Amino acid sequence: MTEPNFDKAIPAAETTRRRGISAVWLLPLFAVILGGWLAYKHFNEAGVSIVVTFTTGEGVQAGTTEVRYKGIKVGNVNELHVQPDLQSVAAHITLTREAEAALKEDTQFWLVKPELSLAGVQGLDTLVSGNYIALRPGTSSRTKHVFKALNEPPPPEPAQGDLEIQLIAPDVGSLHAGSPIHYRKLRVGEIVDYQLSADRNRVVFKAHINAEYADLVNQQSRFWNSSGVAISGDLNSIEINTDSLASIILGGLSFDTPPGTAPGELAQSDDVFTIYSNYSEANTGIEIDIEFETAEGLKANHTEIRYKGLTAGKIIKLDMKPDYSAVTATASINPLAPILLNESTEFWLATPKISLSQISGLSTLLTGSHIEMDFAGNTPSGKRAFTALKEPPAPKKNEEGLYLTLMADKLDGLTRDSAIHYRDITIGKVVDFHLNENREQVNIDILIFPKYQDLITHHAHFYQNSGVEFSASLEGVQVNTGSLSSILSGGINVYLANIDNDAEMVAPDTRFTLLPSIDDAIDRGPMINIHFANGSGLKTGAAIKYLGVEIGKIEDIQLNHPAQGVTALASIAPEARELIVKDSTFWRVKPSISLDKIANLGTLIFGEYIAFEPGEESDLGYEFNGRDKPPEDYLSDSGLTLTLQAPSLASIKKGRSVFYREIPIGQVTGFELDPSAQHINIYVYIEPYYAPLIKSNTVFWNATGIAFDFGWLKGASLRTGSAQSLLAGGIALATPDLPGDTVTDGSVFKLHDVPEEGWKDWQPEIPLKIEEPQ
Structure with missing residues (x-):
């Protein structure tokens, strides 16, 4: 068996060296940064410590009582300590860092707690949240950290547009901070504070007017104390004035601009006004x-x-x-x-x-x-x-109606406001009375009410109806009395001689004579105005004659100020009323003496008079412009023109007068040599009124100068004419007791040098009359 090769199956491990900071070191670094941030945050958010002293610690609790600005919490009371002098309590307060900017020298602190008074309930929110300390930032540039709390809340801060004014009064009266200010009983502001003036003689109130009503206050506004109930009166009346119930209880002010006053400029902050004690004085x-x-x-x-x-x-x-x-x-x-x-x-x-x-x-x-x-x-x-006047002034003629002037010899019991009656209806009143310019008459200003002013025409006659009048005759005794008011205050009656609806109303300021009785008013004709360029020779009482017969007289003469000339106010006899027509002519008859003419010599003795000649219009007139000379055709209207033949002109000149019983009845209008050259023809004009005196057997003689006759057997005689004929010359005439036939224009008569015996003794009865107008 082959043994495995483990050296080839398992690879060898490789080791690599790395360079830099280890992650382990990041944790301490993070801890340092976190600590710094926490330190910064603690320092930045740490509160500001201040001390506020109060006179008492009542209502303030450490750890509980808050400090508020405009309702927002900005701090807390941390500790409370009694001051060493035992006169006050120090509250150690921590404020938020944001509130530090408000800490100035004039910053204000005060305790807000619930208060119940007649003015209302204040600090009601403290019933739930508890008392708190209010803060109002100052405006000073210097910072401060120790403060003294106010005993009372300061005046409220004005909002934008609010008006702050000052009011001055002799004392506080019933006013105090919080007293309402009313405009037409609507609350528009309040008293926020008051203090003594600098001279300590008055009280100065600081008043706050809400922005929406600030424009109601102007420089003509009047403030008055409307507190309580004001009672004033006398035996004639009792007046009770009150304002709102709040003002009666709390005290208060009202203001307004007096009716009829143009508002002044709008009031500005800190303007000063006076507080009147009541409404009547405010006006x-x-x-x-x-x-x-x-x-x-x-x-x-x-x-x-x-x-x-x-x-x-x-x-x-x-x-x-x-x-x-x-x-x-x-x-x-x-x-x-x-x-x-x-x-x-x-x-x-x-x-x-x-x-x-x-x-x-x-x-x-x-x-x-x-x-x-x-x-x-x-x-x-x-x-x-x-x-002040010693007696009321003469009333002004500012009532509506017709203002007239009555002229009287005496006031005779009349007073201002004596009534003027027509048919026992009061139609006017006496306004005033005063002496005329020459202080010979009393001028009585009267007002006829508008309703009756159309009654007053030129046929109106004013007569006195004051007191009691007696008249007696064989038929008995008659007693006439006016009304009881006329007996006490005097009275004037109006008699309208001729009520004519078409008669023109007299002009304002027309003058009338105030007659003594109604009998005089009945026997009075119309009043007319005759304007002359000047008043030379004119006199009150001067006669107005027509054909030598007086038909009126001048009652008064007045300057036509500011116009030129004078105006003669004349009364016309009733029987001559119809002769005064619009185109009638009036002229002044005054003496004229020159080398070739002496005329109107009688006016030197008897005064000047106004001659008159009727016009041809049918409308009666009452305003006339008088002349200084007769019209040129005055002698050719309806008089009698005669021719007198004389051997010489002697002293006869144009303008010489013709006399009958020493009354001027005509004048010489001219003369010329007869074409036969045997005598002088003297032309005379006999005024129409006297024309019936001239008969076919009328005789004329020269009445000029003085005639002296002397004889051993008959003695001496001196003959003169009238004073006027003696001075100026003239022609006289006489008509036998058995007048002859009426003569016509152009009749010729002989002018004798002297009158024969017996001529001046003739006294024929010859009626004279004025022809009736057509």
Whole structure:
């Protein structure tokens, strides 16, 4: 048997040497890296240790009490130790590394615990989770690790858009942190803090307005204390004002912008506002000074200032002037009323007045005196000092209606607000009265109510109806009285002489004469206005004449300010009413003296007058433009033209007057040499009214100058004409007792040098009349 060869069957083992680090060494390396990472992680995540001291450790527990920021846990209280001075407790707290950035000098800590108060429930979540310490990061640049906890929670941090403002009051009152702020009784914010001002004289409140309501606060906003119940009143009324129940219990503020005030710019953070004690004072605030002669009837914090019945302010303080001459009342005026304060603003004390002629201000017996104010314009001037009037000013003509002026010799019992009646219906009132410019008459301003102003035409006559009138005759005694109100306060009645529905209503400010009785009103004609370029020579009472007969007179003369000229208000006699038509002519008759003419010399003695010539229209007129001279065709209408023949002209000149019984009835219109050259033809015009005086046997003579006759047997005689003919020359005439026939235009008469004996004694009866209008 062959033995196996084991050397060839089993190969020999080969050994290979390897170089490098053994894997065994990786484990220690991994352990080093892991340890480093764990060390880094421990160092990086290790908390920050701080100390917060509290006045007491109540509610704080080591190992349990958390530190939270915005509701998230950022740390824990580790230990509690009493401070060595035994005045406080130190809480050793570990905060997360993320909270380290909040640790500044002004960082705040405080204990949050459940609180139940009238303002509400706070920290309700602590009932489940327990008390915790709240953190509010600071903004300082310096880091700090030891802090003192606040005793009370700080004011809440404003959110984006929230408004933080300051409110100033003389004391805290019922306000405190958490007191609500309302706008129209909707809660829009709250008081978050308060403290004394730097001067220690006031309290400064920090107020928080929620962002959604921040635009409600502007520079014109007024804040007032709406806490509790405010009761005010007097014998006339009692006023009770309350806000919400929360405000009554907690105290609170309200604010608004005064009605009628344009809102100012929106309020900015830290703007300062004043807290008023109540709503009424919140609507005042502009302080002014009013000087009174005496403080009688005035009371600080009670006497109101009113404008047209609405309260515009109140007196808040009374002081005597340093020289004791008067009293200065400091008033607070509603901020919505700066327009009321300008150079025209007037103040006066309204007090009750009771007399037989007037009862006014009766309500002040119950409510007390108050101050009335009035103003003009609409631009405030910033004026803040005023002097009160001693009596109410004249009422302004700002009511609707027709304003007229009545002229009277005296006031005779009339007062402001005296009634004006028509058929016992009150149609107007007296507004005011004052003396006219020359202080000879009383001008009474009246108002006719709009409903009745169409009654007042130029045919209206106003007469006094005050008191009691007596009239007596053989038939008996008649007593006329007005109404009781007219007896007490005076009254005016209106008499319509001619009720014409088509009559034109008078213009505003038309003047009328106030007549003393209804009899005078019945006998009165219409009133007309005559406008002249100037008032030279015109006088009240001057006559208006037609053909030498007085048909009216001037009642008043007034400047046409601001227009030029003057206006004469004239009354026309009733019988001449129909003559005053729209195209009638009025002119002034005044003396004219020159080398070749002397005319109207009688006006030097009796005064100027207004001459009148009717027009041809049928419509009556009431407004006319007066002339300084008669119309050129005045002498050619319907008068009588005559020719007088004389041997010489003597002193006869054009314009000389023709007299009948020393009354001017015509004038010389011209003269010429007769074609035969034997005499002078003198042409005269006789006014229509006097034309019937001229008869076929009428005689004419030269009435110029002085005639002296002397004889040894008959003695001496001196003959003169009238004063006017003596000075200016003229022609006189006479008609026998048995008048002749009526003459026509162009009739010729002889002009005698002197009158014969007996001519001046003739007294014929010749009727004169005015032709009736067609």
